[in-house]
Amino acid sequence: MxxxxxxxxxxxxxxxxxxxxxxxxxxxxxxxxxxxxxxxxxRARPLVMVVDDSITMRKVTGRVLERHEYEVATAKDGVDALEKLHERVPDLMLLDIEMPRMDGYELAAHMKGDPRLRDVPIIMITSRTGEKHRQRAFDLGVDRYLGKPYQESELLAQIGEVLEQHAEAQRAREPDHG
Known part of the structure; x- marks a missing residue:
């Protein structure tokens, strides 16, 4: 003071x-x-994991999400994310491509090959906006692909759409008890 x-x-x-x-x-x-x-x-609020080697991106994106009632977990790269995924599986992942130790492509491939993690929707947020990078991400099973810098409103709209689509798909897979 x-x-x-x-x-x-x-x-x-x-x-x-x-x-x-x-x-x-x-x-x-x-x-x-x-x-x-x-x-x-x-989990009254959806848990979103932000995986990016930039502490600024993790903090800024985390604050945006928390302001809009999302619970946030962060990881600095793919290896860190895998360690945290053993503890908690998020409802959605925001994933950068270029990171040390394990990049976003490697993490996405690992998640899609793991029965516990394969249904977690992934939105890639990256400065790599070329078509070959985008196509590689979609070939791995990534749900959406956004360029950096992203617009806050666009990110929130994409997250909302992906979470809703994921919830609808889960409801469709559940047996009808009615």
């Missing part, structure tokens, strides 16, 4: 996310399963 006193400032979003992760871990361990809601009930 101006008078030299110290004021603690809490960034609540990571604290809230950490609390949700701890509850999921206890559920996985079978502890307090009766008292705690299921993981599906906890």
């Amino acid at each position: 101006g008078d030299g006193s110290v004021l603690v400032i809490l960034d609540l979003a990571p604290l809230v996310r950490h609390g949700v992760v701890r509850r999921e871990q206890r559920l996985a361990e079978g502890l307090n399963a009766v008292e705690l809601p299921t993981i599906e009930e906890q």
Whole structure:
């Protein structure tokens, strides 16, 4: 403060996310399963994982998503994302192509080959806007492809459309109990 006193400032979003992760871990361990809601009930907001080696892109995109009621997880490259995907499977992934250790193409290919991850919709956001890059992404099973810099309204529209299409596809796969 101006008078030299110290004021603690809490960034609540990571604290809230950490609390949700701890509850999921206890559920996985079978502890307090009766008292705690299921993981599906906890996820009132869709979880979007942002995978980009640029900390600026992760922070800016994360803030945009959080302002629009999405839960956000981030990873700095494909290897980091795979480690985090062992803990939680997102509802959607925003994925850069050019990253160290494992690029976006490699991660997308790995996800599409994994039964646990193959249905996660992927939107690539990249500075590589050439047709050959776009076609390679679609051949791997990527749902949408956006160039950088993206328009916030366009990103949010694409996310909304992809999540709705994914939800419709899941409903169509469910057996009819009516």
